[in-house]
Every structure is written in C-alpha cells, then in structure tokens.
Amino acid sequence: MTEIHNGMPAQQMPNVVWRKSRHSGSVGNCVEVAPLVNGGIAVRNSRYPDGPALVYSRAEMAAFLHGAKDGEFDDLIA
Template sequence: MAEQIHNGISAESLSGAAWRKSKYSGSMGNCVEVAPLGDGQVAVRNSRDPRGPALIYTRAEIEAFLAGAKDGEFDDVVA
C-alpha cells in the first residue's frame, strides 16, 4: 500500500523528492519549488523555507492550475 501524504507535511520528510523552481525566479529566493511524487501527486514548497511545510496536489489539480496560468487567469493577482 502506498504511503499517505498529507498537506502541510514537512518538505524535509519527502525524501528523494526532486525539487525544482522556475528559471524566472528572482535571486532573492522569492519562488516556490515543485517536486513530482511517486504516486503521481505534486508537492509544492516555499523556496525560502525548504524544511517547512509542503502542500500536496493531485496531477489534475496542477494541470488545471497551469492551464489557467498559461491562459492569464491569474494575472490580476500581481497587476
């Protein structure tokens, strides 16, 4: 049986996670990092707090968010 991973889990406890961030991230560490998990889910953490909590999303949730971001649906958040 696969290990249950819950939101708010310590990112440090996701051993073997291959974290990466966007090349558009600023030099001040103002970004998030993502890591695909073995069960198809995706973990997200704050790059300034790599030992802090990670939020876990399903593949479908990440796909929906990325599609909206590509379409500009969230542009008003930083306008």
Template sequence: MTQAVPARNGAPADRLAGAVWRKSSLSNPSGNCVELARLPGGDIAVRNSRHPDGPALIYTPAEIDAFVRGAKLGDFDDLAADAGCTAPR
C-alpha cells in the same frame, strides 16, 4: 539521517520521500520562489523555497494541470502584477 514522512498536506517538505525540488527559471534571485516536486505516487508537492523544511502542499496531477492551464491563459495575472512577478512576453 532524517526519516521520510508520508505525502500529505502540511508534511515537512524536506522530509518527503523521493521529492526532487525544482523552480521556475523566472524565479527572482532573492529566493522568493515556489518549488515543485513530483512524488513517487504521481502527486505534486509545492513548497516555499525560503522555508525548505516548512510545510508542503500536495496536489493531484489533475489539480496542477488545471492551475498551469489557467496560468497560461492569464487567469491569475492580476495576482502577480503588483509583485513584479509577471513573465516577459
């Protein structure tokens, strides 16, 4: 069994203790997804689903809240439009 590592930026995502990964229901079928997991201490880990053992980024709940609220307001729509990632309205 692989040993768990402390939650820090750049840690191997598949070795974060207590991480249960999930992705958006709007993710595309080719595996180009971002996955998130709430960690035991309350922080949120983010990883690339195509590289589950790659590095994770760790954010505080307040940082994730600010990002999600901004996404809901459309603050990042211009970044996704060219990639075909915009959600249906």
C-alpha cells in the same frame, strides 16, 4: 514507506527532488515543485525549505497551470 500528505514538513518527504523556474530571482523568493512517486506534485516556498509542503494531484496542478497560461490570475499581480 512514508505516507506523503498535505502540510507535512518538506524535509520529511523521501526521495523528492525540488526544482524552481529558471525565471525565479536569486533572492530565494520562489515556489519550488517536485514530482511524487504516487503521481502527485508537491509545492513549497523556497524561503522555508523545511516548512510545510502542499500536495496536489496531477489534475489539480494541470487545471491551475492551464488557468495561469490563459491569464485567469493576471489580476493578482497587476
């Protein structure tokens, strides 16, 4: 079994199904996510599908999503 780790090329992650938000544009400037068999969540840039993926625990991703929903990062896109 391949050990999945932070920064590994996304195409080397076995049995990973990537998806992006339905709010993403058609030009490919999107963040894609994939659940991992170990319970983690991988994130990659759709413009570079073979590039490195970042791997987060479910708790890390939950903390980020809660912060985003609460508006903690709104100043980054204002």
